[in-house]
Amino acid sequence: MAVRLADPADRAAAATDLARALGGETLIVFVRDPEVGVMLSAPGFPQTLPNGRAWRAFLKECLARGTHRGELPVTLRAAPLPAFGICGNDDCALVLLGASAPATDVAWLGMLLPALAAAFRGEYAARLASVRLNAAQESAHRAEQLATALSGMRQDIQVALIEAQMVRAELEEANLQLQDQATEMEAQASELEMQAEELYKTNTELERARQVAEDANRAKSEFLATMSHELRTPLNAISGHVQLLELGIYGPLNEQQLTALLRVDRSQRHLLGLINDILNLARIEAGRVDYHIAPVAIADALADMAPMIEPQLAARDLRYTVALADPKLCVDADREKLQQVLLNLLSNAVKFTAPGGSVSVTCTQEVSSVAAIHVTDTGRGIPSEKLESIFEPFVQVDSSHGREGQGTGLGLAISRDLARGMGGDLAVTSTFGVGSTFTLSLRTTASTP
Numbered sequence: 001m002a003v004r005l006a007d008p009a010d011r012a013a014a015a016t017d018l019a020r021a022l023g024g025e026t027l028i029v030f031v032r033d034p035e036v037g038v039m040l041s042a043p044g045f046p047q048t049l050p051n052g053r054a055w056r057a058f059l060k061e062c063l064a065r066g067t068h069r070g071e072l073p074v075t076l077r078a079a080p081l082p083a084f085g086i087c088g089n090d091d092c093a094l095v096l097l098g099a100s101a102p103a104t105d106v107a108w109l110g111m112l113l114p115a116l117a118a119a120f121r122g123e124y125a126a127r128l129a130s131v132r133l134n135a136a137q138e139s140a141h142r143a144e145q146l147a148t149a150l151s152g153m154r155q156d157i158q159v160a161l162i163e164a165q166m167v168r169a170e171l172e173e174a175n176l177q178l179q180d181q182a183t184e185m186e187a188q189a190s191e192l193e194m195q196a197e198e199l200y201k202t203n204t205e206l207e208r209a210r211q212v213a214e215d216a217n218r219a220k221s222e223f224l225a226t227m228s229h230e231l232r233t234p235l236n237a238i239s240g241h242v243q244l245l246e247l248g249i250y251g252p253l254n255e256q257q258l259t260a261l262l263r264v265d266r267s268q269r270h271l272l273g274l275i276n277d278i279l280n281l282a283r284i285e286a287g288r289v290d291y292h293i294a295p296v297a298i299a300d301a302l303a304d305m306a307p308m309i310e311p312q313l314a315a316r317d318l319r320y321t322v323a324l325a326d327p328k329l330c331v332d333a334d335r336e337k338l339q340q341v342l343l344n345l346l347s348n349a350v351k352f353t354a355p356g357g358s359v360s361v362t363c364t365q366e367v368s369s370v371a372a373i374h375v376t377d378t379g380r381g382i383p384s385e386k387l388e389s390i391f392e393p394f395v396q397v398d399s400s401h402g403r404e405g406q407g408t409g410l411g412l413a414i415s416r417d418l419a420r421g422m423g424g425d426l427a428v429t430s431t432f433g434v435g436s437t438f439t440l441s442l443r444t445t446a447s448t449p
Contacts, residue, residue, distance in 0.1 A: 088113025
């Protein structure tokens with residue numbers, strides 16, 4: 001049995017057989033570790049036991065008395081097992097589990113324990129030596145790897161030093177270049193400061209000139225408004241006297257006198273129209289125009305204007321058509337100013353369309369919230385170089401003294417300003433010799449007038 005316990009391969013089975021022969025379930029041999037001086041489970045026996053304090057107290061009593069009885073906790077057992085311990089000397093002990101006393105005499109076992117302890121210590125020493133040898137070999141292997149790595153690192157460091165020297169030389173050269181650039185930038189900064197000062201002076205002068213121009217423009221607008229009012233009063237008086245003469249209030253008139261009165265009346269109306277255009281432009285530029293925005297039906301606005309435009313159409317034998325995509329379409333606008341813009345566009349179309357031509361009005365909804373009113377004619381058209389400036393004040397397509405249409409060139413400028421004042425816009429497309437299309441864009445509304 002001692003030989004079997006000394007054999008690591010047969011130790012577990014031998015321990016079980018010996019425990020059963022002694023009336024127990026299993027046994028554990030403890031040997032004192034010479035390095036730490038503590039009783040530890042011998043090789044081949046459980047190395048971890050529950051409640052180590054109870055086991056240490058049991059072994060202490062066993063070493064003090066030679067034998068000892070009690071109960072000890074065991075792994076995977078709910079209740080402690082009866083235990084009997086015997087010591088051969090101060091260096092070894094045997095604990096029988098599952099019996100409070102051996103079934104046979106165990107004096108021989110006490111004498112056998114020192115020999116088993118010596119065998120276990122030898123086995124432990126051999127294992128420790130093997131572990132230390134493996135550790136030494138591993139350390140030697142790691143040291144060799146470290147030496148190889150250090151050699152490689154040394155080479156890398158040498159290469160890095162050479163590269164660092166090269167980089168240093170490059171940096172010194174770059175530093176010299178940066179110093180040159182800094183000197184150049186300082187010179188440029190000084191030049192920029194001088195330019196900034198000059199620019200500031202220029203801006204100050206421009207701002208002063210702009211203020212002067214605005215003041216002059218405001219004075220011009222106020223002058224035009226005043227003069228227009230001063231001119232309208234005698235013109236209205238002339239119109240009143242002409243009407244009184246036509247009615248024969250001052251006596252009967254012959255044919256020649258009536259013809260002269262008609263010319264006076266026509267000239268008075270034309271001059272009054274020019275003055276009204278100047279007055280409207282002056283009001284717009286002075287910001288004195290009030291807009292009363294409300295839903296306006298496009299169809300109603302065009303219908304109200306028909307009596308004003310039809311005599312002009314008939315006089316020049318022009319075809320006139322109106323086509324609305326939605327007769328109920330409404331826009332947000334000032335009704336009076338909308339009609340003023342449309343009347344100006346239609347009057348221009350009639351004025352610049354040769355007899356036998358046509359004038360048409362169409363209305364489409366370009367996007368969900370914008371309506372576009374198109375006034376198209378088959379007149380002479382507008383040259384491409386005049387399309388950008390046609391909406392500027394006092395600009396006319398034909399500025400010669402013998403032009404067919406009469407006017408100051410303010411109608412389109414006023415119309416676009418009124419359109420923008422209502423939140424819309426006025427644009428034009430034209431082909432010279434074919435005709436023109438003016439498009440008035442306004443926001444649509446779901447409300448009804």
